[in-house]
Amino acid sequence: xxxxITAEGLVKKYGDVVALDGVDLSVPEGTVLGLLGPNGAGKxxxxxxxxxxxxxxxxxxxxxxxxxxxxxxxxxxxxxxxxQYAAVDDHLTGAENLEMVGRLYHLGTGRSRQRARELLExxxxxxxxxxxxxxxxxxxxxxxxxxxxLVAEPPVLFLDEPTTGLDPRARAxxxxxxxxxxxxxTTVLLTTQYLEEADRLADAxxxxxxxxxxxxxxxxxxxxxxxxxxxxxxxxxxxxxDAARRALAPxxxxxxxxxxxxxxxxxPVGDGTAALVTALGRLAAxxxxxxxxxxxxxxxxxxxxxxxxxxxxxxxxxxxxxx
Amino acid sequence: xxxxxxxxxxxxxxxxRLISAVAGAPPPATGAGALRATLTFAWRALLKxxxxxxxxxxxxxxxxxxxxxxxxxxxxxxxxxxxxxxRYALPGILAQTVxxxxxxxxxxxxxxxxxxxxxxxxxxxxxxxxxxxxxLLGDTLRYGLASALVLGIATxxxxxxxxxPGGVAGAVALLLVFCSALSWxxxxxxxxxxTPAAVMGVSTMILFPxxxxxxxxxxxxxxxxxxxxxxxxxxxxxxxxxARGLLDGVPDAGDVALVLAxxxxxxxxxxxxxxxxxxxxx
Numbered sequence: 301x302x303x304x305i306t307a308e309g310l311v312k313k314y315g316d317v318v319a320l321d322g323v324d325l326s327v328p329e330g331t332v333l334g335l336l337g338p339n340g341a342g343k344x345x346x347x348x349x350x351x352x353x354x355x356x357x358x359x360x361x362x363x364x365x366x367x368x369x370x371x372x373x374x375x376x377x378x379x380x381x382x383x384q385y386a387a388v389d390d391h392l393t394g395a396e397n398l399e400m401v402g403r404l405y406h407l408g409t410g411r412s413r414q415r416a417r418e419l420l421e422x423x424x425x426x427x428x429x430x431x432x433x434x435x436x437x438x439x440x441x442x443x444x445x446x447x448x449x450l451v452a453e454p455p456v457l458f459l460d461e462p463t464t465g466l467d468p469r470a471r472a473x474x475x476x477x478x479x480x481x482x483x484x485x486t487t488v489l490l491t492t493q494y495l496e497e498a499d500r501l502a503d504a505x506x507x508x509x510x511x512x513x514x515x516x517x518x519x520x521x522x523x524x525x526x527x528x529x530x531x532x533x534x535x536x537x538x539x540x541x542d543a544a545r546r547a548l549a550p551x552x553x554x555x556x557x558x559x560x561x562x563x564x565x566x567x568p569v570g571d572g573t574a575a576l577v578t579a580l581g582r583l584a585a586x587x588x589x590x591x592x593x594x595x596x597x598x599x600x601x602x603x604x605x606x607x608x609x610x611x612x613x614x615x616x617x618x619x620x621x622x623x
Numbered sequence: 624x625x626x627x628x629x630x631x632x633x634x635x636x637x638x639x640r641l642i643s644a645v646a647g648a649p650p651p652a653t654g655a656g657a658l659r660a661t662l663t664f665a666w667r668a669l670l671k672x673x674x675x676x677x678x679x680x681x682x683x684x685x686x687x688x689x690x691x692x693x694x695x696x697x698x699x700x701x702x703x704x705x706x707x708x709x710r711y712a713l714p715g716i717l718a719q720t721v722x723x724x725x726x727x728x729x730x731x732x733x734x735x736x737x738x739x740x741x742x743x744x745x746x747x748x749x750x751x752x753x754x755x756x757x758x759l760l761g762d763t764l765r766y767g768l769a770s771a772l773v774l775g776i777a778t779x780x781x782x783x784x785x786x787x788p789g790g791v792a793g794a795v796a797l798l799l800v801f802c803s804a805l806s807w808x809x810x811x812x813x814x815x816x817x818t819p820a821a822v823m824g825v826s827t828m829i830l831f832p833x834x835x836x837x838x839x840x841x842x843x844x845x846x847x848x849x850x851x852x853x854x855x856x857x858x859x860x861x862x863x864x865x866a867r868g869l870l871d872g873v874p875d876a877g878d879v880a881l882v883l884a885x886x887x888x889x890x891x892x893x894x895x896x897x898x899x900x901x902x903x904x905x
Contacts, residue, residue, distance in 0.1 A: 348742075351746040352745075352746060353742055353745055353746055373748055374748070376746055376747055376748040377748035379746065381742075381743065381746045383739050383742060383743070387738060387739035387740045387742060387743040388740075389667070389671075389740065390738075391670070391671045391674045391675050392667070392670050392671070392674065393674075396670055400663060400666070400667055401747075403659070403663040403666070404660055404663055404744075404747055404749050404753075405747070405748070406656075406659065432674055448743070449743075
């Protein structure tokens with residue numbers, strides 16, 4: 301399958317600040333690439349280049365086969381973009397907002413109106429269709445904005461932090477919609493600071509930091525890169541903690557972490573499930589009282605920390621969104 | 624599923640139209656043409672008037688209040704009778720109303736940019752200047768509506784233009800031409816200002832002296848010399864004098880020509896700057 305999005309060595313500078321320092325990407329048709337990174341990492345700048353809003357200083361990129369610089373007008377006809385700021389018009393009704401997009405895409409008045417109704421129905425906004433957007437909730441706005449990006453049924457969709465600022469329910473609704481679109485064959489490039497979102501939606505995750513892609517792979521591949529699973533134990537007393545530590549030391553594939561205050565022990569292990577069974581057997585033999593025991597895959601958060609040396613949410617408040 | 628670091632460098636040099644023709648697929652969709660896109664944006668501006676008529680009222684209520692207040696409070700003292708004053712002041716009131724409204728061009732544009740609407744427009748397959756051209760077209764319609772509102776109220780309180788319907792139409796047309804040209808300047812301000820509130824601040828500072836330090840409300844003969852000099856070079860003075868001539872049935876071809884030339888000049892200077900700023904904004 302040919303890639304729907306390619307980027308080779310994208311560079312973008314703002315004065316002395318290097319926003320993108322050679323970004324390479326390839327997104328196969330019909331898949332979701334999650335662009336994961338802290339604020340200011342270059343996610344939005346990448347999206348702005350791929351949606352023709354910015355010209356790269358170096359490198360080249362194509363979307364749906366069209367070059368982002370040389371073929372910008374034709375490329376624009378094949379993409380939909382929905383940003384972190386819902387770009388809908390407050391004073392217009394939901395239906396009018398969508399009808400306007402349809403008219404701009406040359407659908408004609410009748411077809412634009414019909415398409416608007418279809419999308420409102422699909423995004424569960426029929427009831428609010430004829431109310432000004434001013435009165436919409438954050439989740440409704442975001443859905444309307446995404447609906448706006450879908451008016452011309454674009455084969456490639458760019459979603460810049462589609463769920464930032466949404467409550468968990470609205471976020472889940474958004475994920476469902478994106479999953480449906482992808483099931484229908486749409487290629488999606490999605491930026492997010494939420495590791496859970498990338499985990500849930502993305503076929504592949506590109507971790508971006510300081511304007512470079514520092515890791516690329518499926519969420520599972522990335523998790524494997526920082527080692528396998530961990531057993532997490534909670535015990536009832538300091539003596540139990542020591543006993544557990546001694547009993548399980550032979551199982552650990554790396555350094556065990558003990559938290560004396562919380563009475564918790566984390567043991568990195570090779571083969572997760574088998575190791576857990578063995579561990580529990582040993583603890584029982586040593587008569588260590590276990591309050592709680594579990595097996596955990598590393599989170600993308602830990603992947604992120606390992607790869608970048610800082611936490612994903614550390615820079616959240618200092619972002620410059622690349623304008 | 625496999626993921627590559629985009630190493631193989633896909634051969635996309637082929638003309639996509641050729642590819643679609645060979646593959647039997649429909650050619651790449653294109654967006655609306657220049658005219659259609661512009662009209663769509665003008666339609667958007669009109670929808671806003673329909674949904675938020677207060678905005679139009681805001682802009683017109685102030686001058687209407689002035690009309691009534693000046694006519695009945697100062698009118699008699701200044702020019703002898705309220706009716707005579709109304710005849711003197713109306714061209715100025717009309718000009719002030721519409722000139723003040725031009726600043727909403729900047730406020731609206733800046734709000735669009737701040738909210739991300741313009742990014743969306745710019746990523747759509749439409750004629751690039753369409754959002755600006757459409758906004759200007761919509762604004763011109765708003766100016767026309769506001770003029771009609773002011774003239775309607777003035778007629779209710781006894782104003783009769785000596786120039787007749789022709790004079791009124793001419794004056795309004797002149798006003799619209801001037802203000803549309805001036806709107807390009809507001810587009811520049813809207814494109815460069817940081818927030819809509821900042822736009823309002825700058826606008827008011829420019830517009831108050833321009834509209835008040837003119838012969839709009841009082842004959843300049845009674846003003847101090849320095850103020851009179853400003854009045855003489857104030858473009859609004861020229862606009863008010865030309866409109867007054869048309870409304871009073873004694874049009875001054877020179878004034879009208881000057882206003883038209885000034886409007887053309889403003890468009891020639893400001894429009895390319897605004898379009899360039901708009902295209903470069905990223």
